[in-house]
Amino acid sequence: MPTSSGFALAAAVLSLVTGAAQQSTSTGLFEGHSDIGDNPKAGSLEFSPISGAYRVTGGGSNVWAASDAFHFVWKKISGDLTLTADVQFVGTGAVGHRKAMLMVRQNLNADSPYADAALHGDGLTALQYRTEAGSQTQEVRSALTAPLRIRLERRGNQFILEAGKPGGELTPTLPVSVPLHDPVYVGIGVCSHDANILETAVFSNVRLVAGSGPSNQRAQARPPQPRYRSRIVIFNLRTREQKVLMQADEIWEAPNWTVDGKYLLANSGGNLYRLVVDGSGQPEKLDIGEGLRCNNDHGFTRDGKMLAFSASSQGSGGSQVYEAAADGTGRRAMTTRAPSYFHGWSPDGKWLAIVANRTGNYDLFRIPVGGGAEQQLTSNPGYDDGPDYSPDGRWIYFNSNRAGNYDIWRMPADGAGPGDAKAEQVTSDEWEDWFPHPSPDGKRLIFLSFPKGTADHNGKMDVELRMLPLPGRKVGKTQPQTVLKIFGGQGTINVNSWAPDSNRFAFVTYELLRPEQ
Numbered sequence: 001m002p003t004s005s006g007f008a009l010a011a012a013v014l015s016l017v018t019g020a021a022q023q024s025t026s027t028g029l030f031e032g033h034s035d036i037g038d039n040p041k042a043g044s045l046e047f048s049p050i051s052g053a054y055r056v057t058g059g060g061s062n063v064w065a066a067s068d069a070f071h072f073v074w075k076k077i078s079g080d081l082t083l084t085a086d087v088q089f090v091g092t093g094a095v096g097h098r099k100a101m102l103m104v105r106q107n108l109n110a111d112s113p114y115a116d117a118a119l120h121g122d123g124l125t126a127l128q129y130r131t132e133a134g135s136q137t138q139e140v141r142s143a144l145t146a147p148l149r150i151r152l153e154r155r156g157n158q159f160i161l162e163a164g165k166p167g168g169e170l171t172p173t174l175p176v177s178v179p180l181h182d183p184v185y186v187g188i189g190v191c192s193h194d195a196n197i198l199e200t201a202v203f204s205n206v207r208l209v210a211g212s213g214p215s216n217q218r219a220q221a222r223p224p225q226p227r228y229r230s231r232i233v234i235f236n237l238r239t240r241e242q243k244v245l246m247q248a249d250e251i252w253e254a255p256n257w258t259v260d261g262k263y264l265l266a267n268s269g270g271n272l273y274r275l276v277v278d279g280s281g282q283p284e285k286l287d288i289g290e291g292l293r294c295n296n297d298h299g300f301t302r303d304g305k306m307l308a309f310s311a312s313s314q315g316s317g318g319s320q321v322y323e324a325a326a327d328g329t330g331r332r333a334m335t336t337r338a339p340s341y342f343h344g345w346s347p348d349g350k351w352l353a354i355v356a357n358r359t360g361n362y363d364l365f366r367i368p369v370g371g372g373a374e375q376q377l378t379s380n381p382g383y384d385d386g387p388d389y390s391p392d393g394r395w396i397y398f399n400s401n402r403a404g405n406y407d408i409w410r411m412p413a414d415g416a417g418p419g420d421a422k423a424e425q426v427t428s429d430e431w432e433d434w435f436p437h438p439s440p441d442g443k444r445l446i447f448l449s450f451p452k453g454t455a456d457h458n459g460k461m462d463v464e465l466r467m468l469p470l471p472g473r474k475v476g477k478t479q480p481q482t483v484l485k486i487f488g489g490q491g492t493i494n495v496n497s498w499a500p501d502s503n504r505f506a507f508v509t510y511e512l513l514r515p516e517q
Helices: 004-017
Strands: 032-036 043-045 055-057 069-077 082-087 099-105 113-119 126-128 140-141 149-155 158-164 182-190 199-210 228-236 243-246 255-256 263-270 271-276 292-300 304-313 322-323 340-345 351-358 362-368 383-387 395-401 405-412 431-438 442-452 460-469 482-490 502-514
Touching: 043 069, 055 069, 055 113, 055 228, 069 199, 082 255, 099 149, 099 199, 113 149, 113 158, 113 482, 126 158, 140 228, 140 405, 158 362, 158 502, 182 199, 228 263, 255 292, 255 502, 263 460, 271 292, 292 340, 351 383, 362 383, 383 431, 395 431, 405 442, 460 502
Parallel strands: 340 383, 405 431
Antiparallel strands: 032 069, 043 055, 055 199, 069 182, 082 149, 082 199, 099 113, 099 182, 113 126, 126 140, 149 158, 228 243, 228 502, 255 263, 263 271, 292 304, 304 322, 340 351, 351 362, 383 395, 395 405, 431 442, 442 460, 460 482, 482 502
């Protein structure tokens, strides 16, 4: 027998998705409609109670940059939601980038934070979003052109666009994070992209469902264990384009490039895989021999001939560091004590920078590749991690909580010296910064930033990929710039993932799967 909470949930869903007979005859399942921003020509709405279709006419110069102008049909709602519609433009249109949108918006101000599924008149389909009031709009483009059905889904601060044909499987984009607080305005809208004209689109089969997905309408007695969808993404700094290289409903972690720029190396399920950067073919498993379970620390020498990685074996007591040929063959152990984690090769290929716990605290060490004892580089009682060499070999960048927060630091490549006196702090704001990686051309430093107070890097949450100009002889006071806001964390960018051209980098973003997925 359904519980009272079950009846309440069913009633909430019913109130959102029932036909026009139970809704206002003027706005359908929505509450109101209005022009947003500067609209010299007023927009309008026509709703058909018989067909359930919404004919929306809008003007406005654009929904983009730091403010918007369009006609919006909206409803205030709280919590997770999914909005789906079949969308068609009326007429050929005057501007190719006229837009018909499914949108979730913080408020009705022109500069409001928002996320939308935008179908353009020329067929371009994109997940557009503005993370803060007045900030610049960003987008993730769908691989599909001119789909008939689009869907926008909100799960917490995550938004995802799905597109395809009615009755067929919808193709998702990369999810994005937009922090919105309840209640929000959800609805449909049209922008003409030319303030002097009006354009019209028809939204049919409109379905608005409260909850974490179209079919998640039953109460759960106990929450399921979290499952994640992984997407390995390549970001182009010049074009700001995000290319999804692969997607899987399992954990993939820590991509890094081969030196010829043709492949990425990533780990999943304890194995290492090589992926072709152009997206052709299937992941190819590296043969590193039996008995090892790899973690997410691996990388190639500058000449591309050797590979180092961390892995654990039965009875080893934890992770150890190994060296092998670039194809994974001929492995040999570089450490005899655990736990030890590889993080970076010196540019001349003579040293491995590692993180290890030897006295109850994680410090940084280096190992001579030709053989010999490991050398301790830091001795501060704080937690040190993520060492990576600058391209000129002079510095090792790392993260540490020695000053309170986790921040980015650097030290000379031969160590921080007595009392770690040679260590220099690079970042010092409220973010918890991890895993700094210099670009091959020595111009940039990218790193992963967690919200203030995050105790470690093991969770998955809303995070930022931030960047600084790589410091010269002296550390400057330049503030980090946010490159991307994503749902990520452990596995996103643990090891150096710059492309050889220094214009692209790879990372992993995650999506929390619904129980039925």
